[in-house]
Amino acid sequence: MKPRTKFLIGGAVVLGVAAYLAVTSIKETGIGYYTPTELSAKLQADSSFRNVGVKVGARVVPGTVTADPGGKRYAFQVTDGAHTFPVVYRGIAPDTFTDSVDVVVGGRMGADGTFQATELLAKCASRYENAPTEQKYKQTPGYKAAAGANRA
């Protein structure tokens, strides 16, 4: 056999194993990612879907966050505009987690309709963000102080 052929066979074996690992481990470790609306549609169609681990991307409803003083349990509501549901997260939240940020919660929907999260990722809107519009600007503390001073 020519070395070139041997190399190609060896290469095919290596890449084949890699591809096999990639495909099987996606089956085993892949997690569905839904919006609240998609999740509620799924649950209506099949209530056993409660026992499946999922990720939900949504926005925290402003004013709903209650944090345990110890900082290891958080309750809040998330929404995508159409559907809203409560979430309880046990663990340390990232510093970027706050009212009205976009979050990804990982866990499962409980029988009482509260999402039990074991994973919480917060997307920080203030990092590397596009320059704010004037509207957004008027909500910042600096602007409010300036506006107050002008009025006085």
Next chain:
Amino acid sequence: MILIGELSLWVALLMAAWSTTVSFAGASMRREELIDSGVRGLYATFAMIVLASVGLWTALLSRDFSLEYVASHISSTMPSAYVFTAFWSGQAGSLLFWALILSGYSAIAIATSRKRNKELTPWATGTLAAILLFFLSTECFKANAFTRLSFIPLDGRGMNPQLQNPGMAFHPPNLYLGYVATAIPFAFAIAALFTRRLDAEWLGVVRRWALVTWFFLTIGIVLGMWWAYVELGWGGYWAWDPVENSSFLPWLTTTAFLHSIMIQEKRGMLRKWNVVLVVMSFLLAIFGTFITRSGVIESVHSFTQSPVGPWFATFFFVSTGITIYLVATRLRHLEAKAELESMVSREAAFLYNNLLLIGIAFAIMWGTIFPIVSEWWSKEKITVGPPFFNTVNVPLGLLLLLLTGVGPLIAWRRASISNLKRQFLSPSIFGLIVGVVMIVAGMRSFYAIVCYILCGFVTGTIVQEFYKGMRARQSIHQESAVAAFVHLIGRNRRRYGGYIVHAGIVMLFAAFAGMSFKVEQDVNLRTGESVEMKDPYGHDWKFTGQGVSTSERNDHASQAVALEAWRDGKRYGLMSSEKRQYFDGQKQPLFNPITEVGIKTTARQDIYIVLAGVRDKDTAELRVAFNPLVVWVWLGGFLMMIGGLVVMWPQAERRNAQAGYVAVLPSAATFDSEVPAGV
């Protein structure tokens, strides 16, 4: 100055358009005056972008809040150092920063290669000007840093305090310096394809710039890991987040290229492949920028949905299309000049190295874009996380580590049994000893044991190489050990610089394997209460709460907890972690409270404590972790940087001439691996 900067930006746009047009026209019509004008246009673009950048820096440092960009990224209380780095902390600024680096690189690359590569330069100039044109139009039309607000706010919004960290100040510019450098090899590859001059000529320029890419990406990635580790408080340094992945992809392809280029230089093989790798690195850099800027993939690095996404996607597809067309029409000029002679040879080892690097890159790419693929395929978005990336990449990575030891020592063309025995006997024995020691010490994880055996093996090969080289020098030149060491590296920079990089890689692998033994525990401690833990090495630890304190500074207030640590009954030291709230000039809170992690670093492990919160005034809720071998990640990264510098350091002309000769006449290059022929 700010106005001058804004105007310069538009002039730069015109200059880039001019340079693109006349360079391509001049190159295809072979008109000297047009070519010269194109080059001057490129220099002028650079000068104008410098002016624009000075303009933006002036605006930032004078804290001119009438500019939207300034007002939204800095505040009046921020330290000036971070005001300076705010230049690239937003979208519009980072695009300008890209253009600044790209035009600077282009000017250097064209100025230095004009004389030597007369045929290639005009096409390369045109390509670079076209890329600049793309970045400048995105900047001018979609995200202009000089946009003004219709009112002047009293203070800016400031920078997130998490970003006010030296690691974060240097991480993005290093990544940009690396990303952008991929454009130079790309431009020369395009030029070589256009002119059908696909021999050694273009490789000389390209190799140096590929090294620049590799060097800065390495620094950028390691700094990013360091920042995430010390600042974010989740206790790790790599999470396989899409944005992390997209910085890693061009690093992998560039690393593959730096290896496969040696095969082309020495044996005239892999000519198509090298063009593909060069192009792929550039396209992946663009893809990475697209991923980070467009928001098509969920990432914690949300740079928010932005208008530049479609622009980047278009640019990506257009460049891909042009390259595929060029390669397809020039295949016959890319035929290999030699064939693989044996599976047991350096060529084969390098081929497998390339295969693995690209395999890893594809697996990472697949996992990263899988949410999009699955949604398109089955209407259901499936995400994958660290388990996926680890399952696939750990075995591939370990094979790669094995080749790190084999590749540099095995003979070219066909290795003999005596070559194999001479080069690999002692390192293999050393590796096995390391493995036995690990098993005796109680290690039971299969992958970790394999990893440490391979680390031992590769370390053995590197030490053996340095030892043999130094011995040879000492006996020939009668030098001291230190002089022999220094001269050995100095005279064969590519080869020994490469070994230094490999030593850094070994440290990284050892550290990654160590991290699989991480131990962590959530604890609640009142003042005086203690918790006991066992570290991965089996030592007994006790942590005693020393109480919660609060303090206030000029720009932040903090709440801190202190712990006293005891190891095996002996007092070890004090550690603390705090929560901080930053304010602006009016004492209004800025951003969320942030956590300052407490870290005690030793060679064996980091003790890492994170304050989650305080309950009932004096009960601190904490996470305490033992992170093994973390310091070796930073040391390994540092060593890779040093190795990269050694390799990049300019060689004497004589050696370059020799390398060129070897590349043109591959059949002459049949050195045994022991001949230090500037590997």
